[in-house]
Amino acid sequence: MVFFLEQLLNGLNYGLLLFLIAAGLSLVFGVMHLINLAHGSLFMVGAFVTVGVAGWSGSFWLGALVGVVATFLAGLLIERLIVRSLYARSHLDQVLATFGLILFFNELLRWLSGGTPLFSPTPDGFGGAIEFFDGFFYSRYRLAVTVASLVVAAGLWFVLAKTRAGMLVRASASDPEMVRHIGFDVRLVGAMVFAAGAALAGLAGVMSGPLVSVEVGMGEQVLIIAFVIVVVGGMGSIQGTFWASLAIGLVDTLGRAYTPVLMGGFFEPRTVASVAPSLSAVLIYVLMAAVLIARPQGLFAR
Amino acid sequence: MLLLFLLLAVAPLGLEAYLLGELTRVMIYGMAACAVGFAIRHGGLVSFGHAAFFGMGAYCVLMARNAGYQDALLVWPLALLAVAVLALVIGLLSLRTGGVAFIMITLGFAQMVYFIISGSQSLGAADGLPLFGRDTLAGLSLDAIHGFHYLVLVALGLVLFVMVCLSRSPAGLALRGIAHDERRMKALGYAPKRLQLAAFVFSAVVTGFAGVLAANFYQFVGPAYLHWIVSGELLVMVALGGIASLSGGLFGALILVLFEAIFSEYTTYWRIFLGPAVILSVLYLHKGVHPAVERLLGGRDD
Amino acid sequence: MTEAPLVVRDLSKSFGGLNVTRSVSLDLKPGEIHALIGPNGAGKSTLINLIAGELRPDSGAIRLNGVDVTGLHSEQRVRSGLARSFQVSSVLKDFTVLENALLAVVGRRQPALNWWRSTLSDTQGVEEAMAALEKVGLARRANAKVATLSYGERRHLELAMALALKPKVLLLDEPMAGVGTEEGHELTELVSNLRTDCAILLVEHDMDVVFALADRVSVLVEGRMIATGAPAEVREMESVQHAYFGTEDVW
Numbered sequence: 001m002v003f004f005l006e007q008l009l010n011g012l013n014y015g016l017l018l019f020l021i022a023a024g025l026s027l028v029f030g031v032m033h034l035i036n037l038a039h040g041s042l043f044m045v046g047a048f049v050t051v052g053v054a055g056w057s058g059s060f061w062l063g064a065l066v067g068v069v070a071t072f073l074a075g076l077l078i079e080r081l082i083v084r085s086l087y088a089r090s091h092l093d094q095v096l097a098t099f100g101l102i103l104f105f106n107e108l109l110r111w112l113s114g115g116t117p118l119f120s121p122t123p124d125g126f127g128g129a130i131e132f133f134d135g136f137f138y139s140r141y142r143l144a145v146t147v148a149s150l151v152v153a154a155g156l157w158f159v160l161a162k163t164r165a166g167m168l169v170r171a172s173a174s175d176p177e178m179v180r181h182i183g184f185d186v187r188l189v190g191a192m193v194f195a196a197g198a199a200l201a202g203l204a205g206v207m208s209g210p211l212v213s214v215e216v217g218m219g220e221q222v223l224i225i226a227f228v229i230v231v232v233g234g235m236g237s238i239q240g241t242f243w244a245s246l247a248i249g250l251v252d253t254l255g256r257a258y259t260p261v262l263m264g265g266f267f268e269p270r271t272v273a274s275v276a277p278s279l280s281a282v283l284i285y286v287l288m289a290a291v292l293i294a295r296p297q298g299l300f301a302r
Numbered sequence: 303m304l305l306l307f308l309l310l311a312v313a314p315l316g317l318e319a320y321l322l323g324e325l326t327r328v329m330i331y332g333m334a335a336c337a338v339g340f341a342i343r344h345g346g347l348v349s350f351g352h353a354a355f356f357g358m359g360a361y362c363v364l365m366a367r368n369a370g371y372q373d374a375l376l377v378w379p380l381a382l383l384a385v386a387v388l389a390l391v392i393g394l395l396s397l398r399t400g401g402v403a404f405i406m407i408t409l410g411f412a413q414m415v416y417f418i419i420s421g422s423q424s425l426g427a428a429d430g431l432p433l434f435g436r437d438t439l440a441g442l443s444l445d446a447i448h449g450f451h452y453l454v455l456v457a458l459g460l461v462l463f464v465m466v467c468l469s470r471s472p473a474g475l476a477l478r479g480i481a482h483d484e485r486r487m488k489a490l491g492y493a494p495k496r497l498q499l500a501a502f503v504f505s506a507v508v509t510g511f512a513g514v515l516a517a518n519f520y521q522f523v524g525p526a527y528l529h530w531i532v533s534g535e536l537l538v539m540v541a542l543g544g545i546a547s548l549s550g551g552l553f554g555a556l557i558l559v560l561f562e563a564i565f566s567e568y569t570t571y572w573r574i575f576l577g578p579a580v581i582l583s584v585l586y587l588h589k590g591v592h593p594a595v596e597r598l599l600g601g602r603d604d
Numbered sequence: 605m606t607e608a609p610l611v612v613r614d615l616s617k618s619f620g621g622l623n624v625t626r627s628v629s630l631d632l633k634p635g636e637i638h639a640l641i642g643p644n645g646a647g648k649s650t651l652i653n654l655i656a657g658e659l660r661p662d663s664g665a666i667r668l669n670g671v672d673v674t675g676l677h678s679e680q681r682v683r684s685g686l687a688r689s690f691q692v693s694s695v696l697k698d699f700t701v702l703e704n705a706l707l708a709v710v711g712r713r714q715p716a717l718n719w720w721r722s723t724l725s726d727t728q729g730v731e732e733a734m735a736a737l738e739k740v741g742l743a744r745r746a747n748a749k750v751a752t753l754s755y756g757e758r759r760h761l762e763l764a765m766a767l768a769l770k771p772k773v774l775l776l777d778e779p780m781a782g783v784g785t786e787e788g789h790e791l792t793e794l795v796s797n798l799r800t801d802c803a804i805l806l807v808e809h810d811m812d813v814v815f816a817l818a819d820r821v822s823v824l825v826e827g828r829m830i831a832t833g834a835p836a837e838v839r840e841m842e843s844v845q846h847a848y849f850g851t852e853d854v855w
């Protein structure tokens with residue numbers, strides 16, 4: 001029971017982090033019809049910058065701040081220099097150019113970091129675990145990340161649903177002509193969405209730092225999962241992205257926790273030990289296949 | 303085109319083994335890249351999952367070796383059959399939606415194949431396994447690079463010949479039409495999905511063939527074959543070589559290998575230059591480097 | 605007696621809350637040219653798309669030569685003898701004129717699609733394609749790339765492709781849109797000659813053309829079919845004049 005609760009919280013935590021990444025991807029696609037492979041790189045950059053600055057200054061919080069700001073600025077810069085010329089291009093061109101960005105960022109960080117994984121310390125005051133009830137301990141830092149992600153997700157929802165800026169973003173997605181008509185610069189909206197998406201991915205990277213090893217290639221792991229989320233949730237539907245993120249986070253986490261247990265009932269321990277890890281790793285892709293069969297346009301597409 | 307083939311044919315006479323090997327490698331990756339380009343030209347299918355087929359071909363060689371089979375005449379056709387089945391399944395699922403989702407879904411399924419195979423202990427898991435010598439061809443040894451070079455050359459010629467025929471056939475013409483305007487082709491009575499699936503499977507099988515050859519070339523099989531970055535690099539080759547011609551991928555492979563040879567002289571982190579080069583070529587050389595060079599030389603691009 | 609080549613019954617379609625097609629019924633008699641007129645945004649293109657199978661109706665039925673095709677995909681309808689042209693010219697620009705026509709010829713012969721022999725070595729196919737091009741006067745440009753054609757020539761090619769499908773029912777969505785008077789006359793002449801081959805549903809704005817060609821006219825206003833009849837009759841109907849033309853006489 002305690003194990004289940006812990007895994008459930010872990011899954012939620014993972015799902016919310018995934019949402020921060022997938023949200024930017026989905027918005028950029030919805031508003032600008034751009035497929036951005038380099039989105040995962042921004043996640044990676046966020047994590048690396050935080051570790052770097054935290055290590056240099058001794059303060060996780062300064063690292064976190066710099067990490068988010070840096071990814072936001074990187075997003076602006078990338079949009080201005082490269083992505084802007086890609087909106088009108090084929091998806092193939094978009095894929096290629098943003099793949100070029102991945103190569104660049106990966107190699108740059110491999111060079112700077114020397115290629116070894118880095119470990120980010122947990123920020124002061126968030127170490128250890130808290131006791132929810134008798135015998136149920138949960139990592140204080142994970143809990144904080146979960147809460148923070150929830151707050152950011154709620155904030156994103158609020159901005160999109162309730163503010164003028166959000167209305168403009170939604171209008172740019174559905175009817176850019178109209179937005180131009182009422183005197184707004186759709187390109188500016190696009191740039192802001194792109195940079196905000198970058199900062200969200202960066203924030204996810206910042207928060208993930210202490211939870212995973214910070215290494216080159218971490219961006220593409222989450223990028224591919226974010227793609228699965230977008231496909232499962234439905235292209236361009238932010239609500240779909242949210243629920244799909246949670247679903248994928250839970251399926252992956254619970255799958256990894258319970259596949260060995262479930263298999264243990266049927267197979268020898270040695271078989272379980274060798275098959276279970278890869279079996280649980282493919283669960284989310286099986287989920288994607290199932291969605292494609294049942295509802296190819298995604299669970300939440302209109 | 304003919305000139306290149308002539309060069310490849312006389313190369314073994316003059317080159318030392320290492321350089322000859324590089325050329326053989328160009329042909330192998332070129333074959334895979336041509337296949338990726340074929341699916342783009344014929345059916346408009348931008349696949350970011352061809353690493354799965356490349357790797358599947360390679361791993362089939364390993365599996366056959368594990369089972370004690372080593373002759374190309376038996377092993378290779380079976381390998382291609384296995385790749386075809388895999389491609390059929392992935393293609394059926396990925397083609398259920400259109401457009402950008404196809405890119406994301408093929409990437410997702412390729413990642414799934416990566417996890418399954420790289421998690422298998424008998425296939426060397428994350429480390430891969432050496433092959434200890436190449437497959438034999440009807441009992442003939444292919445271990446000398448010269449013989450293998452010619453074999454690959456013949457295979458490449460054959461593949462390109464088949465591609466030309468397919469491209470000129472009514473089905474190929476229809477597929478090119480689908481790449482341009484799917485709706486239009488439906489109005490002419492074509493069922494795009496069926497044709498696209500056929501093109502996808504063909505493209506995958508050729509890529510798998512390249513994987514089979516690659517496994518024999520390196521005499522080693524490992525997860526690197528299946529890594530998503532292979533899919534990206536194949537697309538880069540297509541773009542560098544230009545999608546306008548069937549053999550574009552071959553030139554792209556040549557360019558990429560030359561690029562690596564030149565820049566890895568200066569730094570191990572040569573991809574830091576490749577990324578920006580790819581971006582620049584996408585932004586400024588619409589049809590790839592090779593057509594641009596031909597235009598400079600006053601040739602025609604087709 | 606056999607049923608009309610095309611029968612449309614109570615077809616309805618809405619996009620979100622917008623009812624674009626409201627319970628539309630229509631018959632196309634053998635060998636007739638049936639003009640579909642109506643103001644911009646009346647839902648004419650939508651109706652064509654519904655009949656062609658590119659859109660799914662919310663309700664209603666479509667029958668082609670007595671066979672219910674409501675549930676069929678557009679490509680299946682093509683093989684049952686339906687062809688269409690697009691309002692915005694959509695011939696394939698990177699191909700030659702002949703290749704475009706060949707695509708149509710081959711499309712009709714599906715599903716026995718050849719994967720191996722060169723398309724151009726299929727003499728019978730090439731002949732058929734050339735015949736279609738001949739009909740629209742494009743035979744001499746057969747080997748030109750479509751990108752080098754004038755807009756009017758592309759509209760001709762669009763027609764040739766529809767013809768190469770040898771349809772029983774032909775849907776033409778503003779085939780003369782955007783061409784000059786000279787070419788307009790040519791196209792009008794052309795369409796008039798097609799009458800013997802197939803029944804035609806023609807969306808057209810130019811009333812002179814409608815008058816020159818149409819055996820019957822239907823009027824679509826805000827998704828509703830408000831009148832059908834001989835051109836002269838329809839013109840006189842008060843409801844039509846009111847709904848469509850206001851009070852002004854634009855004829």
Ligand SMILES: Nc1ncnc2c1ncn2[C@@H]1O[C@H](COP(=O)(O)OP(=O)(O)O)[C@@H](O)[C@H]1O
Nearest residue numbers: 619622624642643644645646647648649650651
């Ligand atoms: N896919 C669609 N989604 C939403 N509205 C549409 C769509 N297609 C057409 N409409 C609307 O339906 C109405 C009729 O359009 P259309 O059939 O093109 O008219 P016509 O061809 O008579 O000018 C227009 O108001 C148009 O905005």
Ligand SMILES: [Mg+2]
Nearest residue numbers: 648649650691
């Ligand atoms: Mg219209």
